[in-house]
Amino acid sequence: DAGITQSPRHKVTETGTPVTLRCHQTENHRYMYWYRQDPGHGLRLIHYSYGVKDTDKGEVSDGYSVSRSKTEDFLLTLESATSSQTSVYFCAISVDRAHGYTFGSGTRLTVV
Amino acid sequence: SQQGEEDPQALSIQEGENATMNCSYKTSINNLQWYRQNSGRGLVHLILIRSNEREKHSGRLRVTLDTSKKSSSLLITASRAADTASYFCATAQNTGTASKLTFGTGTRLQVTL
Numbered sequence: 001d002a003g004i005t006q007s008p009r010h011k012v013t014e015t016g017t018p019v020t021l022r023c024h025q026t027e028n029h030r031y032m033y034w035y036r037q038d039p040g041h042g043l044r045l046i047h048y049s050y051g052v053k054d055t056d057k058g059e060v061s062d063g064y065s066v067s068r069s070k071t072e073d074f075l076l077t078l079e080s081a082t083s084s085q086t087s088v089y090f091c092a093i094s095v096d097r098a099h100g101y102t103f104g105s106g107t108r109l110t111v112v
Numbered sequence: 113s114q115q116g117e118e119d120p121q122a123l124s125i126q127e128g129e130n131a132t133m134n135c136s137y138k139t140s141i142n143n144l145q146w147y148r149q150n151s152g153r154g155l156v157h158l159i160l161i162r163s164n165e166r167e168k169h170s171g172r173l174r175v176t177l178d179t180s181k182k183s184s185s186l187l188i189t190a191s192r193a194a195d196t197a198s199y200f201c202a203t204a205q206n207t208g209t210a211s212k213l214t215f216g217t218g219t220r221l222q223v224t225l
Contacts, residue, residue, distance in 0.1 A: 031210055031211075033212075033213075035215075040217065041217065042200065042215040042216055042217040042218060043155075043200070043215040044215075045212060045213070045214070048210055048212065050209045050210045054209070056207075056209055056210070058212070059214075090154055090155070092155075094211070096211075097142070097204075097206055097210065097211035098143070098211075099160070100145050100147075100157035100160050101145075101155075101157060101213060102157065103147075103154035103155040103156070103157075104154055105153060105154045106153075106154055
C-alpha cells in the first residue's frame with residue numbers, strides 16, 4: 001500500500017519469545033495505529049500513537065508494547081508471545097482526526 | 113467489543129445488481145467510515161460520513177447515516193465482479209489524543225458473473 005509498509009509479512013515464532021513488528025510510513029502522518037484481525041472479531045485496536053513518543057492503549061493492549069522514536073516508524077512488540085496472539089496484524093496511519101485511515105498490507109504472525 | 117455490527121454477514125448477488133449493507137452502532141460518533149478488504153489484503157478506505165451528514169456519494173457508492181437510529185447503510189450500484197470483498201463499517205470517536213476507529217465484523221460480498 002502506498003506510503004506504508006509492514007515488516008515482516010509473515011512470521012512463525014515460538015511461545016515465550018519476544019517478537020517485534022515494524023510499521024514504516026513515508027506520508028509524515030501524525031497518527032499511527034496497530035490493529036489485530038481475528039475471525040469473528042473484526043479488527044481490534046491494540047495501541048496507537050499521536051506523535052513521536054506519544055502512545056496510548058487500545059482495546060486489547062495486554063501483552064503488547066509499542067514505541068515510536070521517530071515519525072515514520074511505529075513498532076509493536078509482543079513481550080512473550082502466546083498462541084492467543086496468533087493473528088494478522090495491521091498498521092494504519094491517518095493525517096488527522098477527520099480523515100480515514102490508510103492501512104498496511106498486514107503481518108501474519110503464527111505462534112507455535 | 114464491537115461498536116459497529118454489519119448486516120448481512122454475507123451477501124451474494126449477480127453482476128449488475130445493487131448491493132446494500134447495513135451497519136448499526138451503540139454510542140455517539142464523530143463520523144462513520146466504510147472500508148473494503150480483499151482477501152489477504154489490507155483495508156481500503158471507501159468513504160467517510162460525518163455525524164451531521166445524512167447522505168454521501170462517491171462514484172457507485174452511496175452511504176446514508178441515521179444518528180437517531182444509530183445506523184448506516186452502504187449501497188453499491190451496478191456491482192461488478194471486482195467488488196467481491198469484505199466490507200466493514202467503522203465508527204470514529206474522538207478522544208483527548210486521537211480519533212479511534214472501532215470496526216464491525218464485516219459483510220462478505222460475492223458478485224458473480
